[in-house]
Amino acid sequence: IQLTQSPSSLSASVGDRVTITCRASQGISSYLAWYQQKPGKAPKLLIYAASTLQSGVPSRFSGSGSGTDFTLTISSLQPEDFATYYCQQLNSYSLTFGGGTKVEIK
Amino acid sequence: EVQLLESGGGLVQPGGSLRLSCAASGFTFSSYAMSWVRQAPGKGLEWVSAISGSGGSTYYADSVKGRFTISRDNSKNTLYLQMNSLRAEDTAVYYCAKPITMVRGGTDAFDIWGQGTMVTVSS
Numbered sequence: 001i002q003l004t005q006s007p008s009s010l011s012a013s014v015g016d017r018v019t020i021t022c023r024a025s026q027g028i029s030s031y032l033a034w035y036q037q038k039p040g041k042a043p044k045l046l047i048y049a050a051s052t053l054q055s056g057v058p059s060r061f062s063g064s065g066s067g068t069d070f071t072l073t074i075s076s077l078q079p080e081d082f083a084t085y086y087c088q089q090l091n092s093y094s095l096t097f098g099g100g101t102k103v104e105i106k
Numbered sequence: 107e108v109q110l111l112e113s114g115g116g117l118v119q120p121g122g123s124l125r126l127s128c129a130a131s132g133f134t135f136s137s138y139a140m141s142w143v144r145q146a147p148g149k150g151l152e153w154v155s156a157i158s159g160s161g162g163s164t165y166y167a168d169s170v171k172g173r174f175t176i177s178r179d180n181s182k183n184t185l186y187l188q189m190n191s192l193r194a195e196d197t198a199v200y201y202c203a204k205p206i207t208m209v210r211g212g213t214d215a216f217d218i219w220g221q222g223t224m225v226t227v228s229s
Contacts, residue, residue, distance in 0.1 A: 043151065049215075093213065097152065099150050
């Protein structure tokens with residue numbers, strides 16, 4: 001199963017609403033997770049089961065979608081949100097990741 | 107506190123071998139399937155391999171099948187990745203990762219990651 005993330009990068013300002021999409025090459029129900037990664041650090045789980053917020057993650061992060069099309073939304077971008085975001089399909093092995101979306105400061 | 111701590115990375119020549127370890131603590135290790143994920147310098151994440159809680163089932167990415175072997179020692183709460191016939195394209199930070207639940211045989215989001223260990227394949 002291939003995952004295509006878009007865009008691969010974006011520039012945004014603090015307070016902006018940001019949307020990242022992830023498209024699967026075949027249906028994966030709601031078996032999708034989103035991660036945030038900062039330079040030199042391990043990824044951090046944000047969303048699992050497509051729309052369930054991981055404990056401790058701010059509510060400005062939300063996920064939606066099922067089947068083949070998924071979205072990660074940051075409702076109001078904060079300075080600490082500038083990072084790279086990855087989706088991952090969990091429908092079956094192998095557990096492929098999307099190519100990543102780098103969110104940069106405008 | 108739930109923790110994963112990788113070790114064993116380093117510099118190895120093409121064609122060489124290396125064994126990575128991941129020491130787990132703070133959870134019932136034997137109840138969880140575990141995975142290895144890698145990230146080449148400046149690149150994205152790539153899932154590498156997974157093993158069931160008992161060790162009886164293993165899974166591999168096509169890119170490492172036949173060269174890498176995942177294993178675990180539940181008495182030592184430790185996960186391993188034996189890497190043989192290493193290639194330059196295996197150069198990456200290798201992370202071990204724990205799934206958020208024990209119910210889906212490892213096909214679940216990773217809520218706990220180690221800090222990673224760097225493997226460099228170069229002559």
